[in-house]
Amino acid sequence: MMPTxxxxxxxxxxxxxxxxVEKDNPSQPLWRYVKKLSKGRGGGGNVMFSCKFCDxxxxxxxxxxxAHFLHxxxxxxxxxxxxxxxxxxIFKKEQDAAETKKSSSRSSVSVPLxxxxxxxxxxxxxxxxxxxxxxxxxxxxxRMIGRIFFASSLPFNVARSPYWKDVVT
Numbered sequence: 618m619m620p621t622x623x624x625x626x627x628x629x630x631x632x633x634x635x636x637x638v639e640k641d642n643p644s645q646p647l648w649r650y651v652k653k654l655s656k657g658r659g660g661g662g663n664v665m666f667s668c669k670f671c672d673x674x675x676x677x678x679x680x681x682x683x684a685h686f687l688h689x690x691x692x693x694x695x696x697x698x699x700x701x702x703x704x705x706x707i708f709k710k711e712q713d714a715a716e717t718k719k720s721s722s723r724s725s726v727s728v729p730l731x732x733x734x735x736x737x738x739x740x741x742x743x744x745x746x747x748x749x750x751x752x753x754x755x756x757x758x759x760r761m762i763g764r765i766f767f768a769s770s771l772p773f774n775v776a777r778s779p780y781w782k783d784v785v786t
Contacts, residue, residue, distance in 0.1 A: 644719040645679045646711045647686050670699040683712060 642648070650669050657663030662678040668685060675681060675694055684692035686700060686708045700708075762785075766773065775781050 644715045645682075646715045647683050647708060648679065650686060650708075651682055668697055668699075671697050673697075687712065 651666040652669055654665040654667060657676060663676060665676050667674045681692055681694040685694050685697050687705060688696035
């Protein structure tokens with residue numbers, strides 16, 4: 618099975634015209650070898666399609682189309698009986714190339730480790746240990762917690778409770 622420039626694929630199974638389906642998603646190249654008959658009911662990616670090699674009709678998404686041509690079991694569709702092992706290898710190369718192209722086209726966004734304003738050097742924004750733990754704020758919080766215990770006459774053993782530790786953290 619060898620692609621020709623005219624939109625046809627030559628195979629031992631015969632010539633198949635694929636020029637009409639070229640506008641499909643390039644990350645799903647195996648759609649070219651089926652004839653889409655109708656859109657499935659209820660939305661989603663399901664379509665009624667027939668294989669251009671064996672003329673069998675199926676209902677399903679691209680996953681089933683791929684399983685039909687690549688002879689993948691466990692997807693709920695029969696493998697195409699007219700496709701040879703050489704053709705399966707060609708289909709597999711097409712699918713792998715499309716998946717590689719799809720994964721490489723995804724843009725990666727670099728997220729800075731910490732927020733910086735403007736063009737400042739992040740290393741200049743480092744805090745001292747006392748600033749990082751806000752010792753003055755921590756002392757104020759300790760006083761407020763002490764007031765709760767004194768004002769409510771709570772026993773100090775409450776502070777040892779694992780539930781109190783969950784609340785505080």
